[in-house]
Amino acid sequence: MFRSSQSTSQSIAPQLKATARAGSNIAFIKYWGVANPRINLPLNNSISMTLGALHTTTTVEWDAGGRLGADEVTIDGERVEGKKAERVTQHLDLIRHLAGDRRYRARVVSRNNFPMASGIASSASAFAALTVAAVAAIGLALDRTRLSAVARHGSGSASRSIFGGYVEWERGNDDATSVARQLFPAEHWNLRDVVVVVSTAEKAVSSQNGHTLALTSPFNAARIDSLYTALQEVRAAITLRDLNRLGPVIEQDALAMHAVMMTSKPSLLYWQPGTLEVLQAVRRWREQDGLPVYFTIDAGPNVHLICEPAFERELLRRLQTLSGVRSTLTSGPGDGAETVDQHLF
Ligand code: PMV
DSSP states (O other): OOOOTTTSOEEOOOOSEEEEEEEEEEEEEOOOOEEETTTTEESSOEEEEEEEEEEEEEEEEEETTOOOSSOEEEETTEEOOHHHHHHHHHHHHHHHHHTTSOOOEEEEEEEESSOGGGTOOOHHHHHHHHHHHHHHHHTEEOOHHHHHHHHHHHOTTHHHHTSOSEEEEOOOSSTTTOOEEEEEOGGGOOOEEEEEESOOSOOSSOHHHHGGGGGGSTTHHHHHHHHHHHHHHHHHHHHHTOHHHHHHHHHHHHHHHHHHHHTSSSOOOOOOHHHHHHHHHHHHHHHHHOOOOEEEEOSSSOEEEEEOGGGHHHHHHHHTTOTTOOEEEEEOBOOOOEEESOOOO
C-alpha cells in the first residue's frame, strides 16, 4: 500500500474541486491476468495507444464542510449506486489515505463522450480522469508516474491512460514499480483506431473479474512466454512506424488473449457472430485486396481496426457492407490525462 502524505507525497493548498479529462486506450499487447488482484499487479507488460477522440471528463469536489454522508457518484447523467459506486469510493479511499486520511466525502460527476452502450471499455479513461481530478482537488502534487500507480488500483488499463501517445505499462514487482511510461508522444505516429460496434449488450463478466481467471487456463503460460518477443516487436514497429510489422503481432496477441479467456474455468466467450464476420472480412480485404488493416479485440465483442489515415475512408466504406456492424467510432492517438478549467457542476 502507498504511504500517506506525511511521508512521501507533497501537499499543496487544496482547491477542493478539480476536473480532469482522460482518453481511453487500445492495447496492442494486452493486460490479461493479475499476479496480485488487491493492487492490480499484472502478469505481463502491456503496450497501448491513448485515444484522443474517446474520453472521459470527471469533476471531483471534496466536501470539507462534512455535509455529505457518503460519496455521491453520477455517471453520464445518472446517479450510480451499488458495485459501481463502491468501486469509485474504494478509489477515493486510496486518495484520502494518500492525503493523510482526510475524512472528506466527495461529489463526483463523470461524462463519457462516447456512448456507454457502444461497449467501449470506459474503465481506463474513467479511472485515469478520476485519479487526476481527485488528486488535484485534494491538493496532492504527484508526478505522472505516481498518478499511474494510483490509477492502476482503479483499473489496470487506467495506468496507461495517464500518459499520452504510445505507452508501456511495466509489470513491476510491487505497488511503486508497476507503472506506465510513455514510449512516444501522440505526434510520433498518426495511427487510426476504427472501433467497430457489433453489440451494445453489457458484458456478462467484467474484465476486473476476468483477470482473476487467466491462471486457470492451460494456455495462459504459453501466452506469457510468447510476450517477451512480442513486446520487442511492438516497440520496434512503433519506433519505425511500421504497421505491417505491428499488425501481425497485435492480432496474434488479441487471439492469444481470447484463447486464454475461452479456456479459463469458467470459460469466457466474449465474441458474437458479428465479431467473427469483421475478423474474416478484414483478413480477406488485406490478403485479397491489399488493404493494410489489422484487428485487435478487448474483453468484449467489438473489434478495433488499426490502420493508417490514408485507408480509413475505404475501410469505413467496406464496413458498411457487413450485416453485423451497428456503428463505428474513430480515434487517433491523443494526449495524457490533464486537468481542465471547465467543471461539470
Ligand atoms: O483495466 P481493465 O481491468 O479493464 O482490463 C483491461 C483488459 C483489456 O482491455 C482486455 C486489455 C488491456 O490491456 O486493455
